[in-house]
Amino acid sequence: MGCQNPQATKGADPLGSDPTLLPAPDSHLGILIDCGLFQGQEDKQRVNAGDLAIDFSITHIRALVVTHVHIDHVGRIPYLLAAGFDGPIICSEPSAIMLPEILEDALKIGFTRDRSLINRVLDLIRARIVPVPYGQWHEVFNEGECSLSVRLQRAGHILGSAYVECDARAGNYDERVVFSGDLGAPHSPLLPEPVSPERADRLVIESTYGDKDHEDRETRRYRLKQVLEHALADGGTVLVPAFSIGRTQELLYEIEGLIAEFGGFWSQLEIVVDSPLAAEFTKIYRDLKPFWDAEARALVKAGRHPLSFEQLTVINSHEDHLNAVEYLAKSHRPCVVLAGSGMCAGGRVVNYLKAMLGDARNDVLFVGYQAAGTPGRDILTYGPRGGWVELDGERYDIRAQVHQVGGYSAHAGQSDLLRFVEGIPDAPKQIRVVHGDDDAKRALQAQLKPMVPGTEVLVPH
Incomplete structure (x- = not known):
């Protein structure tokens, strides 16, 4: 100016x-x-x-x-x-x-x-x-x-x-x-x-x-529930390429709400945040509750912990990250993994994609904008057609189901x-x-x- x-x-x-x-x-x-x-x-x-x-x-x-x-x-x-x-x-x-x-x-x-x-x-x-x-x-x-x-x-x-x-x-x-x-x-x-x-x-x-336009909140929450139920049904991993600030915290909030509402076999679902940066910003979000909206503050007052709940695991070290990738690729335990980066252009999500894209039990869930020229855009475009994506110079076939819930943008x-x-x-x-x-x-x-x-x-x- x-x-x-x-x-x-x-x-x-x-x-x-x-x-x-x-x-x-x-x-x-x-x-x-x-x-x-x-x-x-x-x-x-x-x-x-x-x-x-x-x-x-x-x-x-x-x-x-x-x-x-x-x-x-x-x-x-x-x-x-x-x-x-x-x-x-x-x-x-x-x-x-x-x-x-x-x-x-x-x-x-x-x-x-x-x-x-x-x-x-x-x-x-x-x-x-x-x-x-x-x-x-x-x-x-x-x-x-x-x-x-x-x-x-x-x-x-x-x-x-x-x-x-x-x-x-x-x-x-x-x-x-x-x-x-x-x-x-x-x-x-x-x-x-x-x-x-x-x-x-x-x-x-x-x-x-x-x-x-985006889906409204009820529609996107219903679609999120459907994707997670697929993981519960076949023991696959729902992989969410997550932006460290914003989307990660919103998803944790919604997932905690689903677990609190439905209970039962939802208690079997493990939620993993595999991003030191996302974990740090989730902590900052918790520390800045005065800037939350009225609904979120009311949940806290009622004793709920929307960004810190029993099924939530945070992975920090690189060694623990590699162990998690290997374990989840072989196991049949339902899990949701939020890992950076949000457009799959780098970060820990790439290792998960390499290990899991080829297995139809798994799902990739995009909740944010995927810019042209990024692996995330390619997975979103070609995955539903059985295509492939290039990661670190190698081609990986996409057999996992691919979803986009636009309302979480x-x-x-x-x-x-x-x-x-x-x-x-x-x-x-x-x-x-x-x-x-x-x-x-x-x-x-x-x-x-x-x-x-x-x-x-x-x-x-």
Whole structure:
């Protein structure tokens, strides 16, 4: 968000939109909204080119505002610091706790193995973090005739997620620009749903699911129950490629609810979280109960433990991980394994897939978006047709059943996005549709145009 002519700049958008959404070349002050890594095909293009360095001007940037801590929104922060950024990192209070944790993992995987260097970077990041409570204006700068304040509102995507309201003033001119970040689906477990902003002169909105809607909560819960019952019936493993933050905790919440409701032979079902990072963030979620929604807090008050129950096992060490893969591949004990990464592009889930994809007793359950170019997208596309997937350079036949329960996506569906826009009292003068595949962006644009006829609806290139 720049002064003179209030504008905004956003960090690398992971799904292919131009990193500079609203360029402000003539502005002398500004902020950056998120700074993340690419995914899928975009990720391959950039990593193969060896170009993760910051490729946009940062001279006018006075602060980084983080909408949430998924790696596709924060993964390039170390590179931003290396490029000379020395401003504050503004985020919600839960994100302030989680950001160093997620970046430590990212640094170890893609930046350096030097522990002392990792610690120095993390110490620098911790020193820069400015936690801001939801709903509270925070002044970023006020110099001469130019000023900018931001306010974070709950986005319902993951714990700590926010959309960003920006109030920019230059002389007698003022403008409210809203960045959606990633919006969550209504009625998701654990988190309150987002409420539309009271004002947005310009809106920059995500479109991950701009072309489709999710199943409602009851439908997805019923489908989850069906998949788990299949595991109980034939002693197979339900393998869930899980994102460490958000989906893992929502699934644990729903599975605990099914066990509590049906009991009986459900007590035979073992739940395994095989991801040190997911386990750590599940602990953080438990520690941040004040940020849960009313339903989840009521369960805790009634003595339930939706993120810590008897059948839940956490695997940390690599040796225990390898033993679990070998044991479950041979056993006939029903089990649900949540293992990273969510798109099957790496992490412990790959070993499970190699060992279990060829056995029809097993199931693969996708609960989140699978970007083009990832093994997860290939399994989802070709698995139901008896195809194969390439993992670590080798082909593996897919005989396991493949399912997708879209309602557990942490992203809003098309109708949810439209309601978010419709809930703004006065329609924005301009809407920019970003952060989605091209088809999703165009589909959302086509729905928005007749809904807000006086609004310019753009898809940046």
